[in-house]
Amino acid sequence: MLRSCAARLHALGALRGLRGGARPPARSPGPARRSLFLEADFHKDSSLPKPSWSKDMRLLFDQFMKKCEDGSWTRLPFYNYKSIQNVHDSIVFIHGRLPTTAKLVDKEQLSQAQIFTETFKDGLGFEYVMFYNDVEKRTVCLFQGGPHLQGMPGFLHGGAVATMIDATVGMSAMKAEGLVMTANLNINFKRPVPLCSVVVINSQLDKTEGRKLFISCDVRSVDETTLYSEATSLFIKLDPKKNS
Amino acid sequence: MLRSCAARLHALGALRGLRGGARPPARSPGPARRSLFLEADFHKDSSLPKPSWSKDMRLLFDQFMKKCEDGSWTRLPFYNYKSIQNVHDSIVFIHGRLPTTAKLVDKEQLSQAQIFTETFKDGLGFEYVMFYNDVEKRTVCLFQGGPHLQGMPGFLHGGAVATMIDATVGMSAMKAEGLVMTANLNINFKRPVPLCSVVVINSQLDKTEGRKLFISCDVRSVDETTLYSEATSLFIKLDPKKNS
Numbered sequence: 001m002l003r004s005c006a007a008r009l010h011a012l013g014a015l016r017g018l019r020g021g022a023r024p025p026a027r028s029p030g031p032a033r034r035s036l037f038l039e040a041d042f043h044k045d046s047s048l049p050k051p052s053w054s055k056d057m058r059l060l061f062d063q064f065m066k067k068c069e070d071g072s073w074t075r076l077p078f079y080n081y082k083s084i085q086n087v088h089d090s091i092v093f094i095h096g097r098l099p100t101t102a103k104l105v106d107k108e109q110l111s112q113a114q115i116f117t118e119t120f121k122d123g124l125g126f127e128y129v130m131f132y133n134d135v136e137k138r139t140v141c142l143f144q145g146g147p148h149l150q151g152m153p154g155f156l157h158g159g160a161v162a163t164m165i166d167a168t169v170g171m172s173a174m175k176a177e178g179l180v181m182t183a184n185l186n187i188n189f190k191r192p193v194p195l196c197s198v199v200v201i202n203s204q205l206d207k208t209e210g211r212k213l214f215i216s217c218d219v220r221s222v223d224e225t226t227l228y229s230e231a232t233s234l235f236i237k238l239d240p241k242k243n244s
Numbered sequence: 245m246l247r248s249c250a251a252r253l254h255a256l257g258a259l260r261g262l263r264g265g266a267r268p269p270a271r272s273p274g275p276a277r278r279s280l281f282l283e284a285d286f287h288k289d290s291s292l293p294k295p296s297w298s299k300d301m302r303l304l305f306d307q308f309m310k311k312c313e314d315g316s317w318t319r320l321p322f323y324n325y326k327s328i329q330n331v332h333d334s335i336v337f338i339h340g341r342l343p344t345t346a347k348l349v350d351k352e353q354l355s356q357a358q359i360f361t362e363t364f365k366d367g368l369g370f371e372y373v374m375f376y377n378d379v380e381k382r383t384v385c386l387f388q389g390g391p392h393l394q395g396m397p398g399f400l401h402g403g404a405v406a407t408m409i410d411a412t413v414g415m416s417a418m419k420a421e422g423l424v425m426t427a428n429l430n431i432n433f434k435r436p437v438p439l440c441s442v443v444v445i446n447s448q449l450d451k452t453e454g455r456k457l458f459i460s461c462d463v464r465s466v467d468e469t470t471l472y473s474e475a476t477s478l479f480i481k482l483d484p485k486k487n488s
Contacts (some may be wrong), residue, residue: 163403
């Protein structure tokens, strides 16, 4: 039961819209595991270099891939999901663990659902890849914000920056504790991020207190000299036993 | 000079990606004013009801339109902008007023730029309309989050909620002081928002201290019984005289 549950949490990480939460099973999964893993499209890992990536993005990617060679860092792949039936099952599973009594989204609406950060065509929206260091409990996100994320003319919308901060600190939380939910996000916007530039989001698990996880991050330019934003966050670990 | 500057700030409000910042000039604008107003497409006000709006969204819209009849509330229209040349001029104008030394986005990249919240096809992304009460310094946003804004299966991505909170408190700040920049956004996520549901974001200018504006808001269900999120924010008024 526990193992089945752990596998579910692992798969659900990807369903949350975070990268690296699910990987292709090395061998044929058991029935319980298959039911959730089949939601993902393992043919396309969207965190690999694309023609739309800028020179800065590729250089940073190569640098971090080098860091992965000794095993201290790991690139976190991302596999999107497709199967509506299984996603609906997952919603029911998650719904029982959340502080909500809201009505579930119906299947017709769900048939159009897409993960927010994966909605855009290549290069126009959120281009990013994450790397994780388990010893240091750090997640680094390389993020290239495309032209469809504009706020003030020429700069990224604050909401787009907040989205990637949430995704990155969320990944740190999920890698540490499994199924989690954002409880607080406190962002200081120091400078606006130019449209189409690359930034590095560096997040760190600071401490845990029971089911609470405190994670901070900063958003810097590629050469690290410009601090764009700083943020702190609080995540709550959801109870995997609830309703299971 | 001051008037020209004020007109610019008014127009730039819309360019920030916020609704209601620009309206069609009642009469032919002078040369200085025209240069920025021509960026907007005044033929399409995207904050009017659409077939994709749900029954809840339409009912709330009608209720607020009734409140507008005595002049206490005003619907804030939104006109998108198109002309690349003029937008580039605006970027240079804004750039001189921001705490940034970053390289400007080039014209080729800018030719693809779209306001983040306006990128999605009708009904799939951010459907919203804002209303403003000048006496109470309140901005209310009716927000229907479409299926392309998904985070956890069946629920809105926290970044999409943050984006609309930023847009709403930003509108309150802009209506009070003109050209502003988000300095801090502190969000408590109480409950996840179901995909495709309608929420009401109610923001309030709490106080101003010099160039600082403190604005709070909450995000509730249509019947107000469910509190989804609460947020506080700090905005900084940009100096209109700088570089002008």
